[in-house]
Amino acid sequence: MFNLSDISKSFGRLRAVAPTDLHISAGRTTVLIGPSGCGKSTLLRLMNGLIAPDTGRITFDGEDVTAATAPSLRRRMGYVIQQGGLFPHLTTRQNITLMARHTGWAAADIETRLQSLTDLTRFPRDALARYPAELSGGQRQRVSLMRALMLDPDALLLDEPLGALDPMVRYELQTELAEIFRTLGKTVVLVTHDLFEAAHFSKDIVLLRDGAVEQRTSMQMLLAEPASPFVEKFVGAQRGLTQAPEL
Amino acid sequence: MKNIFVALALLLATSGVTAFSLTASAQDITVGSKKFTESVILGEILKFAVSGDGVAANHRRDLGGTRVLWSALLKGDIDIYPEYTGTIRQELLKGTDTHTLPLLRAALAKQGIRMSAPLGFNNTYAIGVKKETAARYGLTKISDLRRYAEFSLGFSNEFLDRGDGWPSLQTTYRLPQRDVRGLDHDLAYRGLESGAIDGIDVYTTDAEIAYYDLFLLEDDQRHFPTYDAVILYRADLADRAPKAVASLTRLEGTIDEVRMSAMNGAVKLDKRAEAVIAAEFVISRLQISATAIEIGFAARLWKSTRDHLVLVLISLGAAILFAVPLGILAAGHARLGQLILGIVGIVQTIPSLALFVFMIPLLGIGGPPAIVALFLYSLLPIVRNTHAGLRGIDPGILESAAAIGLEPRASLRIVELPLAMRSIMAGIKTSAVINVGTATLGALIGAGGYGQPILTGIRLDNTALILEGAIPAAILALAVQGMFELAERAVVPRGLRLKSVG
Known part of the structure; x- marks a missing residue:
């Protein structure tokens, strides 16, 4: 559904996204995860054309996402941000x-x-x-x-949609949202920094570090076969806080 | 939103028509006068003199100073006004050789202006002090002031700037005083009386000299030139109204110092109307029939109100229509925004009388230049608040508007302007209140309004007359503010007035 090839983006001297390729499949939920500043929100905003990439090409359903096409393409992508943006x-x-x-x-x-x-x-x-x-x-x-x-819309982009909620409401809404995504069967891209929330929504987890994809796999595989010491550290840090119920 | 702009445009259109009908009067000759009593009396006399032979004349009185009158005369907004030879030489034709009357006439003629022979009195400047002050310090002449550096002096603002005024007086006499302030000529007498200042500039035909029992210091170094009263009129008047010009010449040599001082006193001290004094003069001296028409309180108030409303509604309405888009532009482009805010900020710092005088060659006197000036002064609060209101919107909301697929223009209309509306309305309210207050200065260039009774009231030391302008101006300011508060309720969305529960 989304195809990002050789995408990069810097804000001044700060590099938010390193040259990256990313393919998002239709009809399923993909989670972008990583620590603050890893470029996950930037990637999401590149996908719906809120910002333009410095290099590379982004297509949505085969159409180029550009300044000219973005406003009409966005009507085919829902977008939810942390504070709701109502x-x-x-x-x-x-x-x-x-x-x-x-x-x-x-x-x-x-x-x-x-x-x-x-x-x-x-x-x-x-x-x-x-x-x-x-x-x-x-x-x-x-x-x-x-x-x-x-x-x-054909796709739904969510940037930390539950980030501002208290834990009780958050847990309740996590369950509901996962259920809604299953019902709808739409292409969903969800950004979070919370590994267990990620596991709640999808088996397709894209772990980002410094604007590049570090590892893309399921939760189980992240735990079993971390691709790098960084992945091990990221997973370990979150694992120490709480135990996910289904693990 | 749209409805408000349509309503504003309609309001503008109707008030514009009203303003036009006010200025486009069918009068043949317009007389001007400065905002001091002698000038107004002479203006009234001129009006009676030229309108005697079936020629219609009107009188724009209390205009704000020599520059305003001179510019208006050159522009053709007025045809005649009383002036003084000293002022013409020192101020209007400075740098030209005019030391004899023929040279003076020739220099004026080059500008299309003619001058009558002197009316018969010399109203020069003098420095006046209280008799007690003169006695206590042994003051008899201006050079005696050199011994009293601590004296505080109060001069009319025009005197402070004039070529023959304070700067050259100070040089001629090497005067040491540092506490020198500018104040209104009519207020200066009261300041002197109260002891707040020790010396003031006076006109030698001022009735107050006798009334306050002042002592005039001798001009021992002959600094002040003679100020023979004359009539200046446009050369084309001789063709347009030859009889009027003939009537003017009949005034030459008919008013001496004693008579002028008496007429000034009748108005300033006995509180009689200028028109009545002027009518008495032309009836007895020129054998012209003249009737002073006294305008009643209600009619006067109605006229001031109407004039004031026209000034405020047109200038404020135009400012809103212009400043809101300008603020939107400024909010959308950072660099351009700084430039726009800078320029409207600078406009705000131009003194109003300077702005008026600057515009007379383009727009003449009366309503139009006052409206343009008020329009310019009204821009800053609206531009700034529109800019601030738009820039202050939560970035998440702006991003959401774009993300759901609103085009930039639709986002502005549906999301951004409603969210900035409270700030925009606050700017408009500020502008409106400033506008109502500043519009009183319009009287200085003949735009009428509540400033007219205030100016005349200050000139005649008539508190009732001052209040006749000041109270309605204050009420109007409150009413305008209240009106915009009601409008704010209509245009600021209800959702923005709620307190968050979350």
Whole structure:
């Protein structure tokens, strides 16, 4: 679905992404993981054209992602960020339906789609009239997800979607999100720094270090056969904190 | 959003039409006068004199100084005004050889201006002190001031700048005073009376000299030139209204110092209207029938209000329509933004009277230059707040707007401007209040408004008249602020006024 070949990106003197190739398969969830500053969020933002690469080529479903094509291609990729990025001046309903209204959907179609989204995310209908400031953190992320899914995109990009939530809500939403991704069967790219969250979502884990892919494999293989001392250290550091239930 | 701009545009269009109908009067001759009583009285006399023979004339009184009058005369916004030979030589034609009357006339003629023969009095400058002060320190002449460096002096602002004013007076007499401040001529008398200052500049025909019992120091080194009152008028007036010019010549030599001082006193001390004094003069001296039309309080207030509203609505409306897009531009381009903010910042520092005088050659006097000046002064708060409001938006929200596929223009309209609206409205409110206050200065260039009664009130020491301008101006400022607060409720989205629960 996404094909990144020989991509690099620097911000001033800081190199965020080293020349990298990355292929994201359609219809499954891929997790980008790594410590802060490893370039995982930058890669995600390169994919939907929020930033342009210094070198290399990015395609989405066979089409080049460029400044010219990005705005229309983005409507086929949902995007969820850590704080939700909800528009505070619009109600929940207006936030979710904004792009559908902007692109001229019929009111009835919007209503039908909204209904299926609130069902999918188990979001209370009566909260649709509320403003983002009146929602809890978990609700905000559900709204952000519904907004990302409104136009029924082919792919869904999520940048630390659960990063700002407290642990209880986070665990609950992890389970729900994984379930939703399975139901939808869409191409999902999720960025996290949490190894156990990564394992929760996918068997395809891309571990990044200094803007380059260090190892790409499943959780089990990361534990069993770390490709480098760095991988061993990264896994070890997180393993010491807690035990994942399914391990 | 769109509706607001449409409403503003309509408002602008209607007030523009009103302004036009106000300025496009069908009067034949326009007389001007400076903002001191003698000039206003002479202006009224000129108005009666030229309008006697079926010619219509109006009088733009209380204009803000020699430069304003002279520029307006050259531009043709006024046709006639009373001036003084000393002022013409020292100020208007400085650097030209004008030491004889024929040379003076020739120099004026080159600019298309003619000058009458002297009206009959010399109103020169003098330095006045209280009689007690003169007695205590043994002061009789200006050179005596050399002994009292600690004296504080208060001079009219024009005197401080003039070629024959304080700078050259100080040089001629080698005066040591350092505490020299500029203040309004009419306020200077009160400052002298209260003891806040020790000496002031006076015009020798001022009625206050007798009223406050002042002592005039002898100009022992003959520094001050003669200031014979004359009438300046445009050369083309002789063709347009020959009878009016003939009437003007009848005024020559009819007013001596005693008469002028008496007329000044009748207005300033006996509180009689300039028009009444002027009418009495032309009836008795020129045998012209003249009726002073007294304008009632309500009509005066209505006119001031209407003039003021026109100034404020057009200048503020145009500023909003111009400054918001400018702020958007500045927010979108960092370098250009610094340039834009720099320029509107500099505009703000230009003194208002300087800006007015600068614009007279282009726009004349009256409403238009005042509106342009107010427009320029209103830009900074709106541009700055629009810029700040847009730049202050959470980057995550901007990124989300782009990420869901909004084009930059749609993002601006649907997301960024609504989020910046509170800041933009705050800027507009600031501009509006400043605008209402600054618009009172419009009276200095004949734009009318609440500044007119304030100026006249200060000149005549008439508190009621000052309040007649000051109170409505304050009420208008509050009303405008209240109006924009209501508008803010309509345009600032409800979601932005909520406190977060999370």
